[in-house]
Amino acid sequence: MVTGESIWRAIVLYGANSATYKFAFGATLLEVAATGRHHVTLEELAPRYAELLCQALKRQPRQSTASSSKFLDACRGFNAGELDRDTLHRRTVQLGFSNVIDAFPQLAGSQAPVRYYEDQRKNSANPGLLLRDELSELAQSAHAQDLDAETAARWRLVETAWATGISDAVLTPSLVYDSDTQHLVLQTKHRRKNVTGVVAALSGYQDGRCAYCNQPMPTPGPIVEHVLPWKLLTRSWKGPDVDAIWNLVLSCEPCNRAKWDRAPHETWMPWLEQRNNDLIESRHPLREVLMVQTGATAAIRHATLRLAYQRATESLPAVWTPPTGAHVS
Ligand SMILES: [Zn+2]
Secondary structure, eight states: OOOHHHHHHHHHHSSOOSBSHHHHHHHHHHHHHHTTOSEEOHHHHHHHHHHHHHHHHHHOSOOBSSSOOHHHHHHHHHHTTSSOHHHHHHHIIIIITTTHHHHTTEETTEEOSSOOEEEETTOSSSOEEEEOHHHHHHHTSTTHHHHHHHHHHHHHHHHHHHHHOOOHHHHOTTEEEETTTTEEEEOOSOOOOOOTTHHHHHHHHHTTBOTTTOOBOOTTOOEEEESSOGGGGGSOOOSSOSSSGGGEEEEOHHHHHHHTTSEEOTTTHHHHHHHHHHHHHTTOTTHHHHHHHHOSSHHHHHHHHHHHHHHHHHHSOOEEOOOTTSSOO
């Protein structure tokens, strides 16, 4: 379903970034719209927008892939005490919005199906942005705070990727999709997550059958199973977050009990790889998350999985062989 919220999430959380302006811009827009405003000028947006970018530059000097940016230079100047606040705000109005107002509503190169504002910068009587109801509803929804937290998490991830040169795929082992709330949740601690939300997300793919024995799963319903054991996280685990969707399947109770804290036999693992590839290729909502967690191409995902399996079985050598009739190759 295309909703104002899912499109907003797609704009802010997914997609390529050449600068982090959209995070600051999105956060500022939500804050303004939350106050019930329907029109805002660049002069009104500038202080908060610039503040967010100044804070970000203190965290991480690289906020753009471009070699230079006059606007970011102004923010740096303010941080260094070389520019006063009024000058920063004036420069922000002049320089800071030039691309982001046009670029923000773009999704994969075309206009997003939901519009949040109308660009009225050229309206001489009342210049600025007309904030549409879609934005007000989003800003005043119960999920607005989550969007804010997700934006902040995504922003830090992009910064980290640029600063380290490591792709975000490696850095985002713990971005999980909660299908109950349809949220991406960034997990920073090795704490067991509430994984019940993945049932809805995965049950369609498994067609009500156990991922291991391939038998129909009886009520009261499937169990969310960590393929590579969750217990790894209590050890000095160096692999990807095993408490994430790429490593979760639905299983019947007997298989869950029999498997316990063991990885499945390696002959079963291609099923998981195929499952993840199928979800990605079918443009499932989990597509982006799975790619971020395990790799953008099938070859990278294959390598990620193999390495994770190798490390898991080094740490916990005992493996469990699923029953006959199972998905083994
Ligand atoms: Zn089973």
